[in-house]
Amino acid sequence: MRDSPASDAESPAGFGIRVGRLRRDRGFSVARPTVLGNPFKIGVDGDRDEVIRKYRAWFKVAVVEDARVRNAVERLVTEAKRHDITLLCHCAPQACHAEVIAEEVRRRVA
Numbered sequence: 501m502r503d504s505p506a507s508d509a510e511s512p513a514g515f516g517i518r519v520g521r522l523r524r525d526r527g528f529s530v531a532r533p534t535v536l537g538n539p540f541k542i543g544v545d546g547d548r549d550e551v552i553r554k555y556r557a558w559f560k561v562a563v564v565e566d567a568r569v570r571n572a573v574e575r576l577v578t579e580a581k582r583h584d585i586t587l588l589c590h591c592a593p594q595a596c597h598a599e600v601i602a603e604e605v606r607r608r609v610a
Contacts, residue, residue, distance in 0.1 A: 516584040516585075517580055517584070517585055517586075517587070517602045517605055517606055517609075518584070518585075518586050518587070518602070519586070519587050519588075519589065519592045519593075519596055519598040519599055519602055520586040520587070520588050520592050521588065521589070521590070521592040521593065522588040522589055522590050522592075526586065527585060527586030527587060527588045528576060528579070528585060528586070528587055528588060529588045529589070530587045530588065530589055530597070530598045530601055531588065531589045531590050534572075535568045535569055535572050536569065536572050536573075536601055538551060538552075538555045538597040539555075539558065540554040540555055540558070548591075548594065548595055549595065551597070552595060552596070552597055552599070552600065555597040555600055556597075556600050559597075559600050559601070559604070563604060573601070573604060573605065573608070576601070576605045577605055577608045577609055580605050580606075580609050581609055585605075587601055587602055587605075
């Protein structure tokens, strides 16, 4: 288990986008069962790194083809342009699919 490498990175606009722990921090849940939740489960679909890799591939397609995913990401981008945001999941501070979402939000804020 490793710590989240992108947990406190700042977006180019100067606002921070971090990954936090659900039920401990305040922010935007990206855990299951939200539209941005990882459909791949540790154990069933692979180890932590593998389910994050699978999520990355799924997310890359879904953010283009699924309006619900695209809209959820756009809402996060809008918020990230205004102030710091924290993406919340049960995994944090371990490696988490929320890092994939944070990368996309940072890219779009730039």
